[in-house]
Amino acid sequence: MSTQDRLIESTRELLWERGYVGTSPKAIQQHAGAGQGSMYHHFKGKPDLALAAIRRTADEMRATAEGVLSTPGSAYARIEAYLRRERDVLRGCPVGRLTMDPDVIASEELRAPVDETLDWLRARLAGIVEEGREQGEFAPSLDAEAIAATIVATVQGGYVLARASGSPAAFDAGVRGLLSLLAPGSTG
C-alpha cells in the first residue's frame, strides 16, 4: 500500500473513531507511519485528505448496502437482510456520524458525499418498498419514500441508542420493532 493510500486509510479509521474535529494531522501521520512532508506532499491539507477519506468510505458503504439490497427475494426479505446485516454497532455509522461534525456540516464539499450516500440509500430502499407495495406485499396506502426514511433513520438512531448504553441491544430492539411493523400480514 502506498504512503498516499496509508494516509487515506488512516484518516478513514480516525474519522470513524473520533470524527473530523477530533482528528489531527499529527495523529493521522503517526497512524500511517508517515511524516509531515509526505502528508502535505500528497494532500493540500486536512480538509483535502478528509475529503478523499470520506469519499472512499461513502463508496464502500454504498457498495455494501447494494450487495445486500440486490439479493433475490421479496421486498420484505431484502429490507430485513439490510436491517439485520452484521454491523459493528458500537462503532456507529462511519458516514452518518459525520453529520454531527460541525466542520463537516459547515463545508459544502465535505458534506456532499455524506448527503449523496444517505440520499441514495433512501431512494434505493424506497424503490424496494414501492416494488413490495405493487406486488401486494405491503398495504396500497403506504408511502414508500416515507417508509424508506423511517428505515434509514431507525438504523442511524439505533447506533445512537447503542452507543449511549454501551450495548448493541437497543439497536437490535429498534430493528426488531420496525420489522414487526413492516411484516407482511402484520397488524402492528
Next chain:
Amino acid sequence: MSTQDRLIESTRELLWERGYVGTSPKAIQQHAGAGQGSMYHHFKGKPDLALAAIRRTADEMRATAEGVLSTPGSAYARIEAYLRRERDVLRGCPVGRLTMDPDVIASEELRAPVDETLDWLRARLAGIVEEGREQGEFAPSLDAEAIAATIVATVQGGYVLARASGSPAAFDAGVRGLLSLLAPGSTG
C-alpha cells in the same frame, strides 16, 4: 444570572453546536463573558463543567418529553404528539449528539446522563405503547419495548438525515412513515 450559571449555559450551547471535542474552555469563557480564573474557580476543569452542562440539558430534555407524553389522549395520540412536537431539527438532539463524541463515550461520568435520559425515554414510551396494546389500540402481538426503541431511534436518526441533507424534510418523512405503520387500524 450568576457567572457560574452563564458558564453552564454557554457550555450547553457550545456542546450542542460543536460537541465536547470541538468546544474549548476559551470559547466557553468568551461566550460567557468570563475570565479563565472564574471558570477554574467554579469548576475543576472542562470535564467538570461539561458534566454540569450535560446534566442540565438532560434534565430539560426529560421534562420536555414528559410534558408532551403526559397529556391526556390515546397512546397513539401521545406518541404522535411526541414525534410531531416542534423541534429545531437541523440543530439535532443536544443529548443524542453526545454519543458521537469520543471523549464523552470514553468517560463513564459524562456518558451516564446521556444513557439515563435515552433509557428513561424508551421506558416511558414502552409504557405508553403497552397501555395502547392493553386497550386494544395496537395488535396484541406487539413488543412494546421494541417499538419504543424504534420510536426513539427514528427521531435520533431523523436528525442525522436532516443534517446530512441540510433540510428537515427527511426527519418529517421518517416520522410520517413510522406513524403510518403505527396508526390504529392500519395494515401498513
Next chain:
DNA sequence: GTCTATATTGTGATAGAC
C-alpha cells in the same frame, strides 16, 4: 470571585534539505 501572567503540549501548516 475575578483578573493577569505563565507553562506545556498540541494543531495545522510552510520551507527547504536530501
Next chain:
DNA sequence: GTCTATCACAATATAGAC
C-alpha cells in the same frame, strides 16, 4: 517523495495578585 526544522496560534491548565 520523504525528512527535519520551524512557526504562529490554540488548548488546557496552574499561580498568585487583587
